[in-house]
Amino acid sequence: MLGPFTPSDSLRVYRLQRKGVSLALRRSLTQAHTPLWEAWLAFLTQQAMGQPTYVLYDPHDGEAFVQIRYRPHQAAADMVYLAPELPDSPHSANAWSRLLDGACMEAAGRGIQRVFASLPDSGEVDVFQQGGFAAYSGEDVYRLTEPATPPQAVDMPALRPQRPEDWPAIQKLCVSITPQQVRQVEGGITVATRVEQNCRRYVLTAENGVDLVAMVDLYPGELAHWLRLLVHPDARDLADSLVRWAVEAVDDRSGRPTYCNVRQYESGVRAALENAGFEVYATRTLMVRHTMAWIRVSAPEMVPGLQSGAEALPPAYHINGEPEFQPSNGQLAAARDT
Numbered sequence: 001m002l003g004p005f006t007p008s009d010s011l012r013v014y015r016l017q018r019k020g021v022s023l024a025l026r027r028s029l030t031q032a033h034t035p036l037w038e039a040w041l042a043f044l045t046q047q048a049m050g051q052p053t054y055v056l057y058d059p060h061d062g063e064a065f066v067q068i069r070y071r072p073h074q075a076a077a078d079m080v081y082l083a084p085e086l087p088d089s090p091h092s093a094n095a096w097s098r099l100l101d102g103a104c105m106e107a108a109g110r111g112i113q114r115v116f117a118s119l120p121d122s123g124e125v126d127v128f129q130q131g132g133f134a135a136y137s138g139e140d141v142y143r144l145t146e147p148a149t150p151p152q153a154v155d156m157p158a159l160r161p162q163r164p165e166d167w168p169a170i171q172k173l174c175v176s177i178t179p180q181q182v183r184q185v186e187g188g189i190t191v192a193t194r195v196e197q198n199c200r201r202y203v204l205t206a207e208n209g210v211d212l213v214a215m216v217d218l219y220p221g222e223l224a225h226w227l228r229l230l231v232h233p234d235a236r237d238l239a240d241s242l243v244r245w246a247v248e249a250v251d252d253r254s255g256r257p258t259y260c261n262v263r264q265y266e267s268g269v270r271a272a273l274e275n276a277g278f279e280v281y282a283t284r285t286l287m288v289r290h291t292m293a294w295i296r297v298s299a300p301e302m303v304p305g306l307q308s309g310a311e312a313l314p315p316a317y318h319i320n321g322e323p324e325f326q327p328s329n330g331q332l333a334a335a336r337d338t
Helices: 007-016 025-030 035-044 092-109 123-130 164-177 180-185 233-250 270-275
Strands: 002-004 053-058 062-070 076-083 114-120 134-144 159-161 200-205 212-220 225-231 258-263 279-290
Touching (some): 007 035, 025 225, 025 258, 035 053, 053 092, 092 114, 092 123, 114 123, 123 134, 123 279, 134 180, 134 270, 164 200, 164 212, 200 233, 212 233, 225 233, 233 270, 258 279
Parallel strands (some): 076 114, 225 258
Antiparallel strands (some): 002 053, 134 258, 200 212, 212 225
């Protein structure tokens, strides 16, 4: 009744995909894609691509499915889609709980130590809390449809494209912005180091030419653009200029909107966005559930000394990032080879 997506689930996912809720706002707002396509892509590539999908069919709880996405180079994953929506059926909350448990168990069996979710401030938070998720931060998503003033050229000679050798300075900048508790929850810092399609990354160097005072990421999309802006607490006076520069850099004549997410501890950026014409589009609660990766030992080792055959591995926190892991074939059970 609950298991990984198979071709026989195609019609069920197709019927439900327009009744669900996307938890991956950046992807859903900027790129055209469907849950069914992502399910098939994960199925055909053995979950190396796409979004691994788990489908529930129960006479009492009805039909439902959940999709997750593994984070590259991290022992972490994100909940990205759930269907149907909670108000759609009186049994949806129970179906969601079963899906969350099943997906998290599968993730643990693949070496995943943390599962994240970005949720609207509504009933979804309650269901996730009952499913073992805990809130650790929040963020606002801003939207710009029309600039407050026509884009104007902003001269920022110290702003340049990001280079591979900037990584230590990026770490230092993120540590200065992100509270230690959030870094611990997220296993370090969460700035993506891989080159995403069409993504443009820029850094603003300090006067010493070594440290960074800001980062600007621009994600052009089919449906909209996404802006990510990090500013050092001591350089908040630069936020207005950086936002104006980013708006001018996008300068989309097609009328596609621009979104920007700001976490609750990233002060100094909200006022700059509002001065440029951005308005709050959504408020999100960031949640995490720590899974357990079980150590599998042979029976002869377990019986004589009654050794602990299942030891929970705590999350590994690395400020320099985590080693890349290779998902293994698994079922809805938590097991990890040593």
